[in-house]
Amino acid sequence: MDGASVRRRLVRDTRVRIALVVLAVIALSAILAPHIAPYDPKQQLDITHLNGQPPSLAHPFGTDPFSRDVLSRLIFGTRVSLAIALSAVAIAMTFGTLFGAIAGYVGGTVDAVLMRIVDAAFSIPTLLLLIVVIALWGDIGIVSLTLLIASIGWFTVSRLVRAETLVVRNADYVVAARALGMPGWRVLVRHVLPNVVAPAIIASTLAVGNVILLEAGLSFLGIGVRPPTPSWGSIIQDGSERVSDLWWLTVFPGLAILITVFACNALGDALRDALDSGQLLSSFDDAPLSS
Amino acid sequence: MTPPLLEIDNLRTWFYTDSGVARSVDGVSMRVDAGETLGVVGESGCGKSVTALSILRLIRAPGRIEPGSAIRFEGKDLLTLAEADIRHVRGNRIAMVFQEPMTALNPVFTVGDQIAEVARIHTDMSRKEAAAKAVEMLRLVGIPDPERRATEYPHQLSGGMRQRIVIAMALVMNPALLIADEPTTALDVTIQAQILELLADLTRRLGTSILLITHDLGVVAENCTRVIVMYAGEVVEEATTSDLFRHAHHPYTEGLLGAMPRVGGHAERLATIPGTVPAPTNWPAGCRFRERCEYAWERCEQEHPPLYQIGEGHVSRCHLAVEPERRANRHVPIAAQVGAGAA
Numbered sequence: 355m356d357g358a359s360v361r362r363r364l365v366r367d368t369r370v371r372i373a374l375v376v377l378a379v380i381a382l383s384a385i386l387a388p389h390i391a392p393y394d395p396k397q398q399l400d401i402t403h404l405n406g407q408p409p410s411l412a413h414p415f416g417t418d419p420f421s422r423d424v425l426s427r428l429i430f431g432t433r434v435s436l437a438i439a440l441s442a443v444a445i446a447m448t449f450g451t452l453f454g455a456i457a458g459y460v461g462g463t464v465d466a467v468l469m470r471i472v473d474a475a476f477s478i479p480t481l482l483l484l485i486v487v488i489a490l491w492g493d494i495g496i497v498s499l500t501l502l503i504a505s506i507g508w509f510t511v512s513r514l515v516r517a518e519t520l521v522v523r524n525a526d527y528v529v530a531a532r533a534l535g536m537p538g539w540r541v542l543v544r545h546v547l548p549n550v551v552a553p554a555i556i557a558s559t560l561a562v563g564n565v566i567l568l569e570a571g572l573s574f575l576g577i578g579v580r581p582p583t584p585s586w587g588s589i590i591q592d593g594s595e596r597v598s599d600l601w602w603l604t605v606f607p608g609l610a611i612l613i614t615v616f617a618c619n620a621l622g623d624a625l626r627d628a629l630d631s632g633q634l635l636s637s638f639d640d641a642p643l644s645s
Numbered sequence: 646m647t648p649p650l651l652e653i654d655n656l657r658t659w660f661y662t663d664s665g666v667a668r669s670v671d672g673v674s675m676r677v678d679a680g681e682t683l684g685v686v687g688e689s690g691c692g693k694s695v696t697a698l699s700i701l702r703l704i705r706a707p708g709r710i711e712p713g714s715a716i717r718f719e720g721k722d723l724l725t726l727a728e729a730d731i732r733h734v735r736g737n738r739i740a741m742v743f744q745e746p747m748t749a750l751n752p753v754f755t756v757g758d759q760i761a762e763v764a765r766i767h768t769d770m771s772r773k774e775a776a777a778k779a780v781e782m783l784r785l786v787g788i789p790d791p792e793r794r795a796t797e798y799p800h801q802l803s804g805g806m807r808q809r810i811v812i813a814m815a816l817v818m819n820p821a822l823l824i825a826d827e828p829t830t831a832l833d834v835t836i837q838a839q840i841l842e843l844l845a846d847l848t849r850r851l852g853t854s855i856l857l858i859t860h861d862l863g864v865v866a867e868n869c870t871r872v873i874v875m876y877a878g879e880v881v882e883e884a885t886t887s888d889l890f891r892h893a894h895h896p897y898t899e900g901l902l903g904a905m906p907r908v909g910g911h912a913e914r915l916a917t918i919p920g921t922v923p924a925p926t927n928w929p930a931g932c933r934f935r936e937r938c939e940y941a942w943e944r945c946e947q948e949h950p951p952l953y954q955i956g957e958g959h960v961s962r963c964h965l966a967v968e969p970e971r972r973a974n975r976h977v978p979i980a981a982q983v984g985a986g987a988a
Binding site for chain 1: 698701703705706732733734735736737740741743744745748749750751752753754762763766767811814815
């Protein structure tokens, strides 16, 4: 298996093309938010005449009870939701990968201790933990929220990476690297890590969707992103008490969440298929007939 | 007499597994002289690869090199060197070529990078100099168009080429000793011959000694000056190559020679040695080959044979050395009697 054939397999996949286009549009709107949003997302436009107005030409996604433009809030909310999801996953993945790789590569007591920590972490109901921590902490910012979400997301990655490391560390090229006099940490960084990140990448792609849902859930509960900052979850929260008459406050951000999570999962699945069948193919490469 | 380049003295490498202590290498002694090619033969599980890994201290837990073992190389005991010093020996003074060229190269780096890396570990060469060195090594091991090949990934190369790359990596630092662990087993026959030819040619030019581990006596006959036969974690016979082929003493060596296919021989079934190697967690008392031996008698059951000197540079771990008349008394080995129905 190599980069080129994985890439080829991915671009041929229709799921991947659609998912990438969707994610590109969403990412672009997040980046270009100040330029494409018709209004300031926090500005209360006209408290008397524009509160809770249904979609119209001037406000395609309607306005919320505070007379703010929902489309503008949704576009700016994309920034917040995506930034939290991507950074939380990046942090969790980096930490989890290092944790798992060190445990698997060093082995012995170190492995036993590190993995018991992971086991312990797994036994805690994470959503409950988050709610308790945030409740005790009180008003938290977006950075702390991101770190908190990351802190409960790395165990899975570290387990996956450890399992892969246990396989790779006995690969001939790792023994060969040691036989050539390479220091242990360099073997780990140069020869083990690049060969164990595949499962971490797949897990992370799938995790982005989950974190978006988690952030939306927390914000909906009123303990995630705080008003007046818009995020997909907090917009839904703004309309939660009047779902029956202000449906546009729930439906549009809900659709945004749905589409993004769907695209992330489709991409993750496709990536898994591509990398897995790649492994399958490479084991055929080793058959005597093809050499 | 100059001291040998490598001298292994009573090496014992044991693995502490859940099913008991596997005494994979159990008191092995051997020496490699400067410039010579020493063959080590034996079937799978006899301890030859573990011996090789022990020389470079590449044994991982649960394996352990037992105290009392010694491996002297260029005047140092490798087993007592500090970690940083043994790293200086690995890849630099002693290099290793592995059996599987398919897996001995890292799939995510170009072969040029991987060769250059060896030079960068052991010297303060710049990235550029190391890359040039890599191309030079590729040329040395007979890879056509080395500049282009250096930028390719392992999967783009054939098995024979990959093994050439592995050899190039091993020879970058011009080591004094090359340990080749079944270097041709995974290759087809014509490529095998080319690779062995290449190894012989390079080491002749560079003056490198080789410890050639193999289960193929044909490979030994063509490449080695001396041979060590291992069985069940021990050396059972040691002789010059011509001596071994003409006057094999140990019944196990006889069996190995009998199991070799011969060109022009009658189309009979190949001879085999009945039974299998006992488990390393439970070596039998007495002679470890006893149950598979055609000559075994009571003494073999009670007394673990020492290495008897039976000629100039020729030793054998068999009581036949002191009771040669027993050779007339051939019988069906115990291992074959048990499986009589199958035979």
